[in-house]
Amino acid sequence: xKIRKIFFLITGLVFALNIFSGCAPMGxxxxxxxxxxxxxxxxxxxxxDRAIDEHIYFSKEAxxxxxxxGGGGCxxx
Amino acid sequence: xxxxxxxxxxxxxxxAALTATLLGSGASAGEFxxxxxxxLLYSETDRVQAAEGLVSFNKYLAGGRILxxxxxxxxxxxxxxxGATPSRRIQTFTSPSGNxxxxxxxxxxxxxxxxxxxxxxxxxxxxxxxxxLTTLVLGxxxxxxxxxxxxxxxxxxxxDLNKKxxxxxxxxxxxxxxxxPMGGAPIPFSTMAASEEDEDNDEHGGDGxxxxxxxxxxxxxxxxxxxxxxxxxxxxxxxxxxxxxNDPYKLISLVQDxxxxxxxxxxxxIYEGRPGTRNKQALFGKFRRYLSGNTLDLSYRYFWDDWxxxxxxxxxxxxxxxxxxxALQPHIRWYRQSRADFYRQFLVQGTSLPxxxxxxxxxxxFDALTLGLQYFLPLGLGSRLSLGAEYYTQIGDRSPPQxxxxxxxxxxxxxxxxxxxxxxxxxxx
Amino acid sequence: MLKSHFLALLVYFxxxxxxxxxxxxxxxxxxxxxxxxxxxxxxxxxxxDFWASWCPPCRQSFPFMKELSRKYGSEGFxxxxxxxxxxxxxxRSFLAESEPPFPVxxxxxxxxxxxxxxxxxxxSFIYGRDGTFREKHEGFQPEDTLKLRSLVESLIKERExx
Numbered sequence: 001x002k003i004r005k006i007f008f009l010i011t012g013l014v015f016a017l018n019i020f021s022g023c024a025p026m027g028x029x030x031x032x033x034x035x036x037x038x039x040x041x042x043x044x045x046x047x048x049d050r051a052i053d054e055h056i057y058f059s060k061e062a063x064x065x066x067x068x069x070g071g072g073g074c075x076x077x
Numbered sequence: 078x079x080x081x082x083x084x085x086x087x088x089x090x091x092x093a094a095l096t097a098t099l100l101g102s103g104a105s106a107g108e109f110x111x112x113x114x115x116x117l118l119y120s121e122t123d124r125v126q127a128a129e130g131l132v133s134f135n136k137y138l139a140g141g142r143i144l145x146x147x148x149x150x151x152x153x154x155x156x157x158x159x160g161a162t163p164s165r166r167i168q169t170f171t172s173p174s175g176n177x178x179x180x181x182x183x184x185x186x187x188x189x190x191x192x193x194x195x196x197x198x199x200x201x202x203x204x205x206x207x208x209x210l211t212t213l214v215l216g217x218x219x220x221x222x223x224x225x226x227x228x229x230x231x232x233x234x235x236x237d238l239n240k241k242x243x244x245x246x247x248x249x250x251x252x253x254x255x256x257x258p259m260g261g262a263p264i265p266f267s268t269m270a271a272s273e274e275d276e277d278n279d280e281h282g283g284d285g286x287x288x289x290x291x292x293x294x295x296x297x298x299x300x301x302x303x304x305x306x307x308x309x310x311x312x313x314x315x316x317x318x319x320x321x322x323n324d325p326y327k328l329i330s331l332v333q334d335x336x337x338x339x340x341x342x343x344x345x346x347i348y349e350g351r352p353g354t355r356n357k358q359a360l361f362g363k364f365r366r367y368l369s370g371n372t373l374d375l376s377y378r379y380f381w382d383d384w385x386x387x388x389x390x391x392x393x394x395x396x397x398x399x400x401x402x403x404a405l406q407p408h409i410r411w412y413r414q415s416r417a418d419f420y421r422q423f424l425v426q427g428t429s430l431p432x433x434x435x436x437x438x439x440x441x442x443f444d445a446l447t448l449g450l451q452y453f454l455p456l457g458l459g460s461r462l463s464l465g466a467e468y469y470t471q472i473g474d475r476s477p478p479q480x481x482x483x484x485x486x487x488x489x490x491x492x493x494x495x496x497x498x499x500x501x502x503x504x505x506x
Numbered sequence: 507m508l509k510s511h512f513l514a515l516l517v518y519f520x521x522x523x524x525x526x527x528x529x530x531x532x533x534x535x536x537x538x539x540x541x542x543x544x545x546x547x548x549x550x551x552x553x554x555d556f557w558a559s560w561c562p563p564c565r566q567s568f569p570f571m572k573e574l575s576r577k578y579g580s581e582g583f584x585x586x587x588x589x590x591x592x593x594x595x596x597x598r599s600f601l602a603e604s605e606p607p608f609p610v611x612x613x614x615x616x617x618x619x620x621x622x623x624x625x626x627x628x629x630s631f632i633y634g635r636d637g638t639f640r641e642k643h644e645g646f647q648p649e650d651t652l653k654l655r656s657l658v659e660s661l662i663k664e665r666e667x668x
Contacts, residue, residue: 027242027302030627031590031619034560035306040372040396040404041365043300043310048115048131048501049463051149055129056119056497060471062414062440063380063388065296065314065359108566108648139649209626209645240625 107459107505110136114502121495124188125155133200141206149220151196156188160327160436162423163187163487164343171270173326174259186491189326196222210237214248224325226255233296242302247295254290258325262288265350266430269328288321306367316357323351329436330423332484337426341482344426349435351419357382372396385418386440402455410447416440422477422489438490443473451499459505467497532621534631534639541586542637550582551661552633556613556624558590559600563646564628568604570651574658575608581662582635588613590627630654634661 028036039045058064117129133147159170169180172191181187198220205213211234218229233248256262260270298312328346333339363376374394381387394408417440419433449467456462473490480489537554541547555571557564575585585608591597592614601610613619622629626644634640641657643650 027239028305029616029620030240030624031558031616032305034558034592035367036302036308037560040398041367043365048113048133052115052117052499060439061412062386065316065357065380141647
């Protein structure tokens, strides 16, 4: 019974180490960013769209943030 | 342009997006600038109708610098709840300007339909690379409407690490708002002004002066590339506002108590009063993954403030990309808010008044759902069109447990339903 | 003649890459040395450029590189463009439109890029007529053309080495 526990512990550790060594460092090489360069993968595109959405939600809900600053001057909330 | 550095490098990120007309399109990359114009049509059933137009232009300068300017014009009409509860009888309210009044049918949620608002806003931004890995962004904002003006400045820095796999960003902003409500800012909990009789508005204490509000915001963000197809982002944002935080037009019904002749029926109306400061915080996470040509975008935000409001926001976008650069993007957003601790749908006559109270439905408990569909269409020559339609609904507690007397007969939180149409045009130069 | 060079190099790389030391770091000098024998780089000013079709500054640098190539090609200036697209079809599609007069090689696995530890794209390595490594240029902005043009011109003017 004890041997089984040790076995699982060691297996778990080895597994975890493999995952972490594979993970670090996270990311891609500069020449592997072909997909990340696509317009659909830009997190900061569609600025007008997001400004509109934030304006609507800021006017109708009590929350804000996740980006942008409050006090957008619409006099709501 | 509102600088949103929590979403890291809005300007610099936009350069990569805009100039990358990539595989197959053959259109020239935008070397000089980008134009974006959008139109929004917003319509709530029986309530507010609004139209908004935006035009923004980003000009690329030498050294990777970008100068941006955005103009926004808004027009609002329609009716908005004034905070009072429904009654078995006709109710009459004074118009915010004090000149005249409006009446509301029995059994209906009182809506103030006398307001028309037009707003103009101007945003400028400037982005400057300090070195290959660091960018500085500065921004300014002005907006003005009949009874409200806002001026803001912002600044931020982003820094790339780990071969640009990690980007750290920090930004801050300061806004100074000036509120000049029609009829002057009422003293909280004072009785609603009688129309026409109180020409000096001194019965409700409004002295015609302006009220100010100052807001400081800070956003810390990190964007991380996971692998060739995955990118994630996390933000923490903090906001401190102080000054005039009331809605000068919102009322609270003072209803007759349970032992009176007409329990739940209004005996009068008083103006709301909110705290003079507000500290807001939010944690935000976003995940975007490329899946064989399509993209999936998931985000979650948890918000909390010292008014005891908490909210969860979950948003999912799925972009279906077709071969010829057209795309279809459905999206769904789910929002749940729990109310401010001073939110009261009504106050009971004869009971001691709380320190703060507001019946503004936007501070209450509710769930909201957005369902949207957007279609993207390249037009050639570096131009793109987008068309979107959305449905937004808010659902609150129509029969809260504290309702009594006649209040039990009414829907105290009518659903909000709105339809939204968006048109967008982009062009690279 | 360019085409046969191109083909020869393609074969060379196809054979050499799996065999070549995978993670052994490479210096700019070693990079030059690898091309020197097969391409005959003696007395030439060499500009080795790493690029990809999805990289906007890379695309923007092509007209400039074409201009340099046409202007100085007869005076012993050679550009070698090494493409890093994982999807070679995308690269070919761009090249079909651009039609550069200099050879383009493919390192779609990114092996050489990794050995050189490239930190930016595009990255260029510029060598004098004597075969020595002179400058690494990272990224490309329109105003870089001034600096690069004057560097190439000064290298061209250097006396031929016997």
